[in-house]
Amino acid sequence: MIERLRGRFVAALPPALRHRLRRLWLSLVPIAQCALAAGLAWWIAVNVFGHPQPFFAPIAAVVSLGLSLGKRWRRSVELVAGVTIGILVGDVLISQIGSGSWQIAAVVALAMSVAVFLDDGPLIPMQAASSAALVATLLPPGGIAGVHRAIDALIGGVVGILVVVVIPVNPAHRARRDAAGILATMRDAARELADGLTEMDIDKVSGALENARNTQGEINTMRADMSGGREVSTMSPLYWTSRHRLQRISATADPIDNAVRNFRVIARRTRGMTQRGEHLRPEIIEIISDISRGFETLRTMMLAKPGEEPDQADAARVLRTIARKATAELVGDSPLAETAVLAEVRSLLVDMLMTCGLSRSSAVATLR
Incomplete structure (x- = not known):
C-alpha cells in the first residue's frame, strides 16, 4: 500500500523534478x-x-x-x-x-x-x-x-x-536498475514509433528517435555501474556469492547497447520514409509495436530477483514469438527502404535475444 502511494506521488511530479529526485535516490549510498x-x-x-x-x-x-x-x-x-x-x-x-x-x-x-x-x-x-x-x-x-x-x-x-x-552498494541491484531504466525508455520509444508510423506523424517518429538518442548517458552509467559492481563483488566478502550473477548481468551490457543503436537506425530510416510520404507495411509496424512489449519483458526480467518470473527463458520465449513474424517474405516485393527497415528490425531482435542469454548464433537461427 505504502509502495503504491509512493509510486503515485512520484508519478504526479513534474518530469524534471522526478529525474532529479531519482538521481539523488540512486546516489544516497x-x-x-x-x-x-x-x-x-x-x-x-x-x-x-x-x-x-x-x-x-x-x-x-x-x-x-x-x-x-x-x-x-x-x-x-x-x-x-x-x-x-x-x-x-x-x-x-x-x-x-x-x-x-x-x-x-x-x-x-x-x-x-x-x-x-x-x-x-x-x-x-x-x-x-x-x-x-x-x-x-x-x-x-x-x-x-x-x-x-x-x-x-x-x-x-x-x-x-x-x-x-x-559498507558496499548492492552491486547487482544498481546494475539491474540501470539496465531496466534504459529498457523502459526503449519500450516507450518503440510504442511511440509504431504509433507515429501508423498515423504518419513525423513528430512522433522524430520523438522516438530523440528519446533513443538521449539514452547514451544512461548506457555509459550502466556500463560504469556494472564494472563497479564486479569490483565490489571482488573486494567485499559480503558479495562474493554474487560474482556469477554480476557476470550474467554484465553480459547484457553489449546487447542492450547494440539494441539501442539498432533502434536508432530503424527510427532514422522510418523518419526519412515518413518525411517522403512512404508508408511502411502494416505487418512491420505491428512487429515494431510487439518489440515495445519485448522491451517491457526484458525490463521486468532485469528487475526480477533470482527465482522470480520472468527469467531469461521466459523473456526468450516472448521474443521468439515476435521474431517468427519478422520473415524475409514480408518484403519480397518491397522497395529498398522497407527491406532495409526489416533487416534492422531483425538485427534488433537478435540483440534482444542475446540480452536473454542466447549466443549470437542461436539468436540468428531463431530468425531463419
Whole structure:
C-alpha cells in the first residue's frame, strides 16, 4: 500500500523534478560512503597519527570513492600516487627556488610531467598538479609536514577502500536498475514509433528517435555501474556469492547497447520514409509495436530477483514469438527502404535475444 502511494506521488511530479529526485535516490549510498570515509579518515589522521591539520586525508577519501561505482580501487591508487608526486616535487622545488608566479608554474609543470611519464591515467597528473600548487602557495614546504601530507593521502585512499568493503552498494541491484531504466525508455520509444508510423506523424517518429538518442548517458552509467559492481563483488566478502550473477548481468551490457543503436537506425530510416510520404507495411509496424512489449519483458526480467518470473527463458520465449513474424517474405516485393527497415528490425531482435542469454548464433537461427 505504502509502495503504491509512493509510486503515485512520484508519478504526479513534474518530469524534471522526478529525474532529479531519482538521481539523488540512486546516489544516497555513495554520498553516505563519502561522508563516512571523510570523517573517519580525518579522525584516524588526527587521533592515531597525531597530524594537526590532515586535510588531505578526507579529500583523498572522497575523491577515491566519488559517486560512480566504477574503478574505485584504481582511483584510490592514482589519487595517492598523484598527491605524493605533487607533494614531493613541490617540497623539493619550492624549498630551493622560493614561491611566486613563475615558481608555481614551474612546480605544476614539473609535477604533471613526472605524473604523465609514470602513468597515462587522467587523475594522477591532476592530483599531482593540485598538490604541488598547494605546497607552492599555502603550505610550508619541506620538513616533516611533507611526509605527513603524503601519509594523509594514503590514509584517505585506504579508508575509502575499506568503506567500500565493509559498507558496499548492492552491486547487482544498481546494475539491474540501470539496465531496466534504459529498457523502459526503449519500450516507450518503440510504442511511440509504431504509433507515429501508423498515423504518419513525423513528430512522433522524430520523438522516438530523440528519446533513443538521449539514452547514451544512461548506457555509459550502466556500463560504469556494472564494472563497479564486479569490483565490489571482488573486494567485499559480503558479495562474493554474487560474482556469477554480476557476470550474467554484465553480459547484457553489449546487447542492450547494440539494441539501442539498432533502434536508432530503424527510427532514422522510418523518419526519412515518413518525411517522403512512404508508408511502411502494416505487418512491420505491428512487429515494431510487439518489440515495445519485448522491451517491457526484458525490463521486468532485469528487475526480477533470482527465482522470480520472468527469467531469461521466459523473456526468450516472448521474443521468439515476435521474431517468427519478422520473415524475409514480408518484403519480397518491397522497395529498398522497407527491406532495409526489416533487416534492422531483425538485427534488433537478435540483440534482444542475446540480452536473454542466447549466443549470437542461436539468436540468428531463431530468425531463419
